[in-house]
Amino acid sequence: MDRTCRLYCRWQLFQDRGTDLVDLDKVRVINAAGKLTALGGSAQSDETANAQAFAAKLHVDMNQLRQEVSNQIADLCGTEAACVTSGAAAGISVSVAALICKDRPELVTQLPRLLPSKAVVVQAGHNINFGASIEQMVHMTGADCQVVGTASEVTPANIEIAFKEKPIALLYVQSHHCIQENRVSLADCISLAHSHDVPVIVDAAAEDDLQKYISMGADLVTYSGGKAFCGPTSGFIVGKRDLIELCELQFRGIARPMKVSKEQIVGLSAALYEYIEQDHALIQRAWNKLNQQLINTFLSSSIYQLETKPDEAGRDFERVAITSVGKKFDCKTLVRFLIDGTPSIRTRNHQIANQRILIDPRELSETDMQKIISRLEEFEKMQS
Numbered sequence: 001m002d003r004t005c006r007l008y009c010r011w012q013l014f015q016d017r018g019t020d021l022v023d024l025d026k027v028r029v030i031n032a033a034g035k036l037t038a039l040g041g042s043a044q045s046d047e048t049a050n051a052q053a054f055a056a057k058l059h060v061d062m063n064q065l066r067q068e069v070s071n072q073i074a075d076l077c078g079t080e081a082a083c084v085t086s087g088a089a090a091g092i093s094v095s096v097a098a099l100i101c102k103d104r105p106e107l108v109t110q111l112p113r114l115l116p117s118k119a120v121v122v123q124a125g126h127n128i129n130f131g132a133s134i135e136q137m138v139h140m141t142g143a144d145c146q147v148v149g150t151a152s153e154v155t156p157a158n159i160e161i162a163f164k165e166k167p168i169a170l171l172y173v174q175s176h177h178c179i180q181e182n183r184v185s186l187a188d189c190i191s192l193a194h195s196h197d198v199p200v201i202v203d204a205a206a207e208d209d210l211q212k213y214i215s216m217g218a219d220l221v222t223y224s225g226g227k228a229f230c231g232p233t234s235g236f237i238v239g240k241r242d243l244i245e246l247c248e249l250q251f252r253g254i255a256r257p258m259k260v261s262k263e264q265i266v267g268l269s270a271a272l273y274e275y276i277e278q279d280h281a282l283i284q285r286a287w288n289k290l291n292q293q294l295i296n297t298f299l300s301s302s303i304y305q306l307e308t309k310p311d312e313a314g315r316d317f318e319r320v321a322i323t324s325v326g327k328k329f330d331c332k333t334l335v336r337f338l339i340d341g342t343p344s345i346r347t348r349n350h351q352i353a354n355q356r357i358l359i360d361p362r363e364l365s366e367t368d369m370q371k372i373i374s375r376l377e378e379f380e381k382m383q384s
Contacts, residue, residue, distance in 0.1 A: 029345065070236075091235050097255070100142070121162045124154055174203060232267040291319070304376070
């Protein structure tokens, strides 16, 4: 069924009312913001959606399914082992809990009660809120967060001082949300941490390189399955076998509320295999074509200034930035105009305080882009 047309989800609301239908057109949006959790992550392919539907009809040995898919993921990532999670954020909590239990696996059933308290080192500017706080993901395990440095600068010396307290781990957050300037690089963090026998966790939630961070020497890396890889709401941790075994143990403890369904596990497997088989150069050319179509449409605009901007986190693609020529409109007004239309258009608004909005091409079709262009043209006429 064409997902751009009428989509329905059948919900059994009350036994005496029979079956009600929910019209997804009422909540569907054009996602020009990117692979955001608030907008449903990524739209799945038919192959991934069908894999989940097939799994939903079966009874399976869940432990065996987890192990089979974890082995597949480990092979794809070139690492010793993997652990399937409900998402990258869950992966932070599970990873920290695993490292707390590294020498005392009996603590699995006792977390988050942890005495004496131990800390995870995080650079200032990495203690972000991505919809929830990074620090809270750590606190859920019973550990503290030791934030080092300042918003203006973090130095290797700041990190080394924190290592004197023998922390649980260093958590490095690879995200566009983070302050990028004047931080200690991941390579230097790994070198410093390992020289003090401190393991490194990398939060690579929205990243698309399955092998980069492990090959750099990170001990545990947590990914989202529902963003770059276009899978269902899910995630996975990759790393050394002994640490991954401790991650799996957490599902008898604090990770129990974070359990992953058979549908999610099978869908994640399908999405990852589809991802690695894709022609990424062809996909990127399609994104660039959409960007150029948007820019070319408004080359002579009297109110819009459009230009491409590289991804803030260093991934290999560009977005289109829209700003106002001569302050002829407030970007907040444009954002509200796009939201209020039919269909609702959601833009990437992380830089709106600087009067800049971004159009992310990754979840857009040619039809979506034409609708965005039409709405921008309509707004432009209203300003004249």
